[in-house]
Amino acid sequence: MTVPPIAMLAELTYRCPLSCPxxxxxxxxxxxxxxxxxxxxxxxxxxxxxxxxxxxxLSGGEPASRRDLTELVHAARTAGLxxxxxxxxxxxxxxxxxxxxxxxxxHIQLSxxxxxxxxxxxxxxxxxxxxxxxxxxxxxxxxxFPLTLNAVLHRKNLHQLPRAIExxxxxxxxxIEVATVQFHGWALQNRDxxxxxxxxxxxxxxxxxxxxxxxxxxxxxxxxxADYHSDYPxxxxxxxxxxxxxxxxxxxxxxxxxxxSIPHLEFESVRYRRLRDIWYxxxxxxxxRGTDWMADPCKSCERKTVDFGGCRxxxxxxxxxxxxxxxxxxxxxxHGRLQDQAAAHASAEAELVYRSAPAKAP
Amino acid sequence: xxxxxxxxxxxxxxxHFDKIRDTWVLLAPERAVTLDAxxxxxxxxxxxxxxxxxxxxxxxxxxxxxQAQIADDSEGFLTALRNRRFLDVSP
Ligand code: SF4
Ligand code: SF4
Numbered sequence: 001m002t003v004p005p006i007a008m009l010a011e012l013t014y015r016c017p018l019s020c021p022x023x024x025x026x027x028x029x030x031x032x033x034x035x036x037x038x039x040x041x042x043x044x045x046x047x048x049x050x051x052x053x054x055x056x057x058l059s060g061g062e063p064a065s066r067r068d069l070t071e072l073v074h075a076a077r078t079a080g081l082x083x084x085x086x087x088x089x090x091x092x093x094x095x096x097x098x099x100x101x102x103x104x105x106x107h108i109q110l111s112x113x114x115x116x117x118x119x120x121x122x123x124x125x126x127x128x129x130x131x132x133x134x135x136x137x138x139x140x141x142x143x144x145f146p147l148t149l150n151a152v153l154h155r156k157n158l159h160q161l162p163r164a165i166e167x168x169x170x171x172x173x174x175x176i177e178v179a180t181v182q183f184h185g186w187a188l189q190n191r192d193x194x195x196x197x198x199x200x201x202x203x204x205x206x207x208x209x210x211x212x213x214x215x216x217x218x219x220x221x222x223x224x225x226a227d228y229h230s231d232y233p234x235x236x237x238x239x240x241x242x243x244x245x246x247x248x249x250x251x252x253x254x255x256x257x258x259x260x261s262i263p264h265l266e267f268e269s270v271r272y273r274r275l276r277d278i279w280y281x282x283x284x285x286x287x288x289r290g291t292d293w294m295a296d297p298c299k300s301c302e303r304k305t306v307d308f309g310g311c312r313x314x315x316x317x318x319x320x321x322x323x324x325x326x327x328x329x330x331x332x333x334x335h336g337r338l339q340d341q342a343a344a345h346a347s348a349e350a351e352l353v354y355r356s357a358p359a360k361a362p
Numbered sequence: 363x364x365x366x367x368x369x370x371x372x373x374x375x376x377x378h379f380d381k382i383r384d385t386w387v388l389l390a391p392e393r394a395v396t397l398d399a400x401x402x403x404x405x406x407x408x409x410x411x412x413x414x415x416x417x418x419x420x421x422x423x424x425x426x427x428x429q430a431q432i433a434d435d436s437e438g439f440l441t442a443l444r445n446r447r448f449l450d451v452s453p
Contacts, residue, residue: 004382006394052382054394082378082389107374107391146374146391174372174447175391220447 002280002289004052007244008081009059009257010041012072014249016062017090019125019354020113022152022187022194024257025061029358034250038068040270042075044247047275049079056081057109061249061358064091070099077104084109086150089136090129097139108140109148109177115163123157125354137171147173153204154181154194155346161204165211168219175220178208182227184258184313192350195342201226228342232303233310233326240288240312245279253278255285258313262322288312293323297331363414363437363451370410370450377405390448404436408449414440 014029036044045056056076063069064087076083084107085100092100110133114120120130140147149171151164161178168176180201181187181194196204208223215221227234237244237256246254251269259265265284279285287293291304298309309315310326318327319334327334363369371377375390377397386402388395397405403425407417418436422429443449 050382052380054378054380054387054389055392080378082394084391106389109392144373146372148391217445217447220445 003242005048005243005245005279006053007055007057008048008053009057009244009246010044011059011061011246011248011257012041012063012066012069014061014358015065016060016088016355016357017065017126018062018088018113018129019356020123020152020186021125021190021352021354022154022181022185023355024182024185024187025355026185026258026260035066036247036249036251036270038071038075040251041072042079044251044270044275045072045076045079045081047270049081051276051279054082055084057084057086059086062088062091064089064096070096070103073100073105074103077106082106087111088113088124088129089133090126092136092139094139097136097143097145101143101145105145107146107148109150110137110140110171110173112149112151112164112167114157115160115167119157119160123352141172147171148175148177149173150177150179152179152181153196155196155200156194158196158200158204161207162211165207165215165219165221169215173219175222177222177224178204179224180204180226182224184261184317186353186355188317189353190350191345192348193352195228195345195348196226197346198229198343201229227314227328228338228345230328231330233307233314233328235307236311236313239308241279241285242289245275245285253282255288256313258311259284261313262316264322288322295323295325297329298325301331363433363440365415365418365433366413367451367453368410368413369408369417369440369444370452371405371408372447372450375448377402388443388448390446393446393448395443395448400432400435401439404432404440 013035014025073083083105085105086109088111113123117130121127149168183191208221212221240255246257251271252267254267265287267284268278268282294309298304310329312322314326315324316322325332327338378387378389380387386397388397403421407420418429418433421432444451
């Protein structure tokens, strides 16, 4: 039975001053003039609340690139949604943060590209970004917004993990997300530059375990381990079409942010259909819901309702078959090859391919 | 939890009635915790001023149940919230 979604990720825009080489935005990005207008988003937020969504994540791109961000936050809170802003901090001024506070913003998740300007600005491809982010973190603390620091880690900056955890404490964050890069979107092209080594992945797991003990009750640490080096895949999105949905800048509703990489799926837009109907009745949401679509080894596996066969987009990207068992899984016939591939990526050297900006309107 | 400790919901953590699922939830950063009757009763009393002992005493009277039992039933839940930083406890 299909249950209502709990969370919605609203990708307000693909625009972003940064150009992180692991950005989860699609390679082909919608043009700016296709972005939903303020009133449409406000309506989508009301529809989401009516559907059962409790948590709204305002994301992008950089959501602060939307001039109407404060209005959107106000609309979300009016709809009754818990409203979280996922931001790099660039584009937020002290004044703007005060307005967001006024509008009722519940929580901020601030991304961290590195723990010093050299690393952070190199990864984000934006000079001065780190210094600006530190200022923004100070204003966030002054206002008292609950804060999560989101550290994205990969081969080039995994050694900075201990410092990232310290910084979260210094900023007064209640929580840090230690997220090893997931290889979707732009990151897939950057595997030779970003794939962590197996040793790095192990070390990160150890550091996280120790810090969790040392900082118990002070800082919550949520950890996304290195995918390719794991034995079991992630339960992506809490299961396809069970927990959450994404709305892209142009209004397309997606079961996960990478879903557009599965070519045979067709997505519907909030411009033409109610969110409720898309959630319950659209072909894309029903395609991988539950376990009926599975083949072996997933079909006969006792973990099939634990991880739902892993990530469909990863099966697509790595095997060319979105119905296949996620090759991260030890039970996948392709697991060994993936591990070899991971080791090869981890020992390769390559220049970073930066995310490029969405096309301007013609 | 010490009887004299004062629990408080920090900024960004709030009770919310979920009309769609017909239940009370605790909304917090990146989480929605479904509350059972005891959880909701206890958190409704948390006001950042009264101690844990005062809260359990008030609930004991309201529901004519032994105070010790209410303290027992809610302690694990409150500690779990505290460990997730969904509840501040002072001192
Ligand atoms: S990952 Fe980097 S480039 Fe992509 S939206 Fe986030 S901050 Fe911008
Ligand atoms: S076989 Fe499928 S269901 Fe079983 S653990 Fe692997 S991915 Fe998960």
